[in-house]
Amino acid sequence: xxxxxxxxKMVEATIAPGQKMFSQRGAMLAYRGDVTxxxxxxxxxxGLMSMIGRRVAGEAxxxxxxxxxxxxxxxxxxxxxxxxxxxxxxxxxxxDRLLAFDGTLEQGTMFMGAQGGVMGMVRGQxxxxxxxxxxxxxxxxxxxxxxxxxxxxxxxxxxxVHVDPQAYVAHRGDVRNKLSTALGWRDxxxxxxxxxxxxxxxxxxxxxxxxxxxxx
Numbered sequence: 001x002x003x004x005x006x007x008x009k010m011v012e013a014t015i016a017p018g019q020k021m022f023s024q025r026g027a028m029l030a031y032r033g034d035v036t037x038x039x040x041x042x043x044x045x046x047g048l049m050s051m052i053g054r055r056v057a058g059e060a061x062x063x064x065x066x067x068x069x070x071x072x073x074x075x076x077x078x079x080x081x082x083x084x085x086x087x088x089x090x091x092x093x094x095x096d097r098l099l100a101f102d103g104t105l106e107q108g109t110m111f112m113g114a115q116g117g118v119m120g121m122v123r124g125q126x127x128x129x130x131x132x133x134x135x136x137x138x139x140x141x142x143x144x145x146x147x148x149x150x151x152x153x154x155x156x157x158x159x160x161v162h163v164d165p166q167a168y169v170a171h172r173g174d175v176r177n178k179l180s181t182a183l184g185w186r187d188x189x190x191x192x193x194x195x196x197x198x199x200x201x202x203x204x205x206x207x208x209x210x211x212x213x214x215x216x
Contacts, residue, residue, distance in 0.1 A: 002141050003074075003083045003100075010075040011083060011143050013100065015068050020103035022063040023074060027099050033070015040065045066100075074100045079145040082208065084170070090137040093144055093170035102140030110135050144170055148211030160202035163209055173205015 003011040013021060015035055028037060040063045066072060075081065076099055084091060092110060110133045136142055144150075146169050153161050155175055165179065178200045201207050 002085070003143050005081070005083060006073065008080050008149070009078055010073055011081050011100070012071055012073045013066075014071050015066060017069050020065055020067045021100055022103060022107075023066055023072075023100035024076060024098055025064050027064070027074045027076045028066075029073045029075045031070055031072040033068065035066065035068035035070040035072055038065045038067070039063075065103075074143060076145055079147060080149050080210075082144050082146060082150040082169070084142045084144060084172075084208070086136065086138060086140055086142065086172075088137075088139055089172055090135055091142055091170055091172045092133045092135055092175075093142070094168065095134045097144045097146065097169055098134060099143040099145050101136055101142040102138075105136045105138045105140045105142070108135040108137070109133065144208070146208075146210035146212075150208050150210055153207050153209055155201050155203060155205045155207060157202075157204065160200055161207050162198040162200050163207060165199045167209050167212070168199055169208040169210050171201055171205055171207040173203065175201050175203040175205040175207070177201055 003013050005011050010029065015021065015033070022040060023037075025039070081099060086105065150169060153163075155161050155171075155173065171177075179198070
């Protein structure tokens, strides 16, 4: 069920019988028709591990399951909304930036430290970002939130991209992530995001970057 972009801060989705979608709690602005919204304690399509990942990442509220027949308008906090369409590939996105997505997508979690080692773990402890990133795989659409708009930066074999960890929204493709810092280990403790921290993304794919470092 593709999203229709009403403006930069609102999208509309059509819900049909037998279909479902998931949204962040509080994301529904208005709806028409016979539509129901139910807290999803199973963590969407990812089951228990997805819920564990989101809770460790600091996302305490469950997703809402949206079903029925009608149209629903989504938005949240006046944030900019970017619609990303998947064609069998996987999207990696910060859990707190998810607005809504197709129920046909398979949901899971990726531990950021798995690729970045100790430095990947430090990202969560020092910069305030989650250790877990939500993965969405399959055919469907995803609406993500960001501050001040989103730009897509291509990642190539000889063109790695360095992103401020708090400006990172999502990425897709065959991409590896690694956190680096210009500071020493002792200097890192107690410091936040900024030029001292860089999330390096290499390989082949695209990274979505927001225009502000402000957290959602």
